[in-house]
Amino acid sequence: MKKIVLRDDEMPRQWYNVVPDIPNGLRPPLDPVSHKPISPDKLGAIFPQGLIEQEMSQERFIPIPEEVLEIYSIWRPSPLVRANKLEQALGTKAKIYFKNESVSPIGSHKGNSAVPQAFFNKREGIKRLTTETGAGQWGAALSFATSKFDMACKVYMVRVSYDQKPYRKFMMQTYGGEVVASPSADTKIGREILARTPDTPGALGMAISEALEDAFAHADTNYSLGSVLNHVVLHQSIVGLEAKKQMEIAGDYPDVIIGCCGGGSNFAGLIVPYVPDYLEGKKIRFVGCEPASCPSLTSGKLAYDTGDVAMMTPLLCMYTLGHDFVPPGMHAGGLRYHGMAPIVSALAREGIVTPMALHQLECFEAGVLFARTEGIIPAPESTHAIRGAIIEAMKDPKEPKTILFNLSGTGVIDLPSYDQYLQGNLQDYSYPQQDIDESLAKLPNIP
Numbered sequence: 236m237k238k239i240v241l242r243d244d245e246m247p248r249q250w251y252n253v254v255p256d257i258p259n260g261l262r263p264p265l266d267p268v269s270h271k272p273i274s275p276d277k278l279g280a281i282f283p284q285g286l287i288e289q290e291m292s293q294e295r296f297i298p299i300p301e302e303v304l305e306i307y308s309i310w311r312p313s314p315l316v317r318a319n320k321l322e323q324a325l326g327t328k329a330k331i332y333f334k335n336e337s338v339s340p341i342g343s344h345k346g347n348s349a350v351p352q353a354f355f356n357k358r359e360g361i362k363r364l365t366t367e368t369g370a371g372q373w374g375a376a377l378s379f380a381t382s383k384f385d386m387a388c389k390v391y392m393v394r395v396s397y398d399q400k401p402y403r404k405f406m407m408q409t410y411g412g413e414v415v416a417s418p419s420a421d422t423k424i425g426r427e428i429l430a431r432t433p434d435t436p437g438a439l440g441m442a443i444s445e446a447l448e449d450a451f452a453h454a455d456t457n458y459s460l461g462s463v464l465n466h467v468v469l470h471q472s473i474v475g476l477e478a479k480k481q482m483e484i485a486g487d488y489p490d491v492i493i494g495c496c497g498g499g500s501n502f503a504g505l506i507v508p509y510v511p512d513y514l515e516g517k518k519i520r521f522v523g524c525e526p527a528s529c530p531s532l533t534s535g536k537l538a539y540d541t542g543d544v545a546m547m548t549p550l551l552c553m554y555t556l557g558h559d560f561v562p563p564g565m566h567a568g569g570l571r572y573h574g575m576a577p578i579v580s581a582l583a584r585e586g587i588v589t590p591m592a593l594h595q596l597e598c599f600e601a602g603v604l605f606a607r608t609e610g611i612i613p614a615p616e617s618t619h620a621i622r623g624a625i626i627e628a629m630k631d632p633k634e635p636k637t638i639l640f641n642l643s644g645t646g647v648i649d650l651p652s653y654d655q656y657l658q659g660n661l662q663d664y665s666y667p668q669q670d671i672d673e674s675l676a677k678l679p680n681i682p
């Protein structure tokens with residue numbers, strides 16, 4: 236069987252929380268001012284209790300609300316597919332499977348967390364959500380989710396993406412989301428930045444600061460984040476829980492599981508349900524693929540750092556390149572984040588996750604081969620997972636093994652990036668260690 240789906244009665248009805256199973260555990264988030272563990276009250280100014288409980292939870296299984304399951308059913312279960320044509324083209328004995336998260340209405344895995352985030356906010360009387368978006372994937376996911384719960388959504392979109400990559404802006408507006416270019420005149424911090432630098436292209440850190448200011452200023456408004464945090468990883472575990480059942484139906488068990496890593500949520504979502512097996516002695520390798528131009532796991536430092544430039548977010552213990560690290564413009568915009576989810580960071584610290592840094596040309600080459608064999612044009616982010624899978628399959632092409640990777644999204648909205656690649660306009664870029672060290676020297680000083 237090439238493509239495996241699940242019956243209704245086989246669908247997961249609980250998310251899996253890996254936190255209690257991580258050897259040596261997670262370090263707590265800290266208050267950015269006092270450097271003491273942050274109190275749930277303080278988080279309550281921008282997050283609903285339902286999500287704060289999940290963020291701090293030590294329960295292994297957390298029920299998925301009926302209302303969320305119903306919206307999930309628009310695209311879930313996502314298919315598990317055997318990539319036979321890719322295997323043939325490579326001439327490998329390895330079996331390659333992928334979990335196809337590109338089939339969601341917004342074209343990526345991000346809806347898996349946007350829907351429960353909107354739900355838990357709505358349940359506590361919140362009427363409006365704010366967020367930031369770079370290339371627009373998260374803004375589109377949250378606009379979709381809020382439309383399902385009759386809520387308003389305001390997205391602060393980094394100026395340069397707003398001007399140059401308008402298609403996801405149109406998606407957000409179609410779902411009823413309000414989108415402004417960041418920095419904007421709608422917030423105090425935005426007006427200050429505009430007064431100083433009217434021509435700034437914007438940056439994710441500025442957009443986060445605007446979205447936070449807006450949420451703090453309005454009682455009916457909360458803030459929402461699309462990756463990195465524990466509750467986002469929890470929601471994304473639906474990907475791995477489905478995949479595990481589908482692999483069972485296929486009669487296979489993965490030797491290697493691979494995903495691309497921006498903030499770490501789609502990779503973590505696929506691997507976490509397999510972590511207990513690993514801890515019981517199963518031989519599985521978990522490979523996290525990141526861009527060589529934004530290499531938090533392979534070249535960063537495990538330390539407490541903030542999520543934004545203005546240092547308004549809690550401090551998280553994570554592999555980081557430093558909060559004012561500015562990655563070069565690259566085509567996998569969703570992988571341009573300076574830090575890695577604390578859960579993925581802790582799994583890497585314990586040697587459970589193996590990181591791999593990849594260059595953009597080899598990734599686009601893999602993406603084009605995938606399009607010409609399996610027929611799907613992958614998101615530039617997802618090409619990192621495909622390249623990782625090809626490297627694993629070709630280490631020893633005669634060795635039979637089973638590889639599973641996450642196809643986190645479609646590239647149909649990112650075709651200008653493919654155009655740039657096909658015209659030969661892209662180059663590889665490794666971030667100089669010296670510049671990384673400079674940015675790391677500015678980390679908050681916490682032992």
Ligand SMILES: *Cc1c(COP(=O)(O)O)cnc(C)c1O
Nearest residue numbers: 462497498499500501569616644
């Ligand atoms: C946002 C995004 C990513 C990176 O985010 P993670 O939290 O690391 O999963 C990867 N792929 C796609 C398609 C995305 O939209």
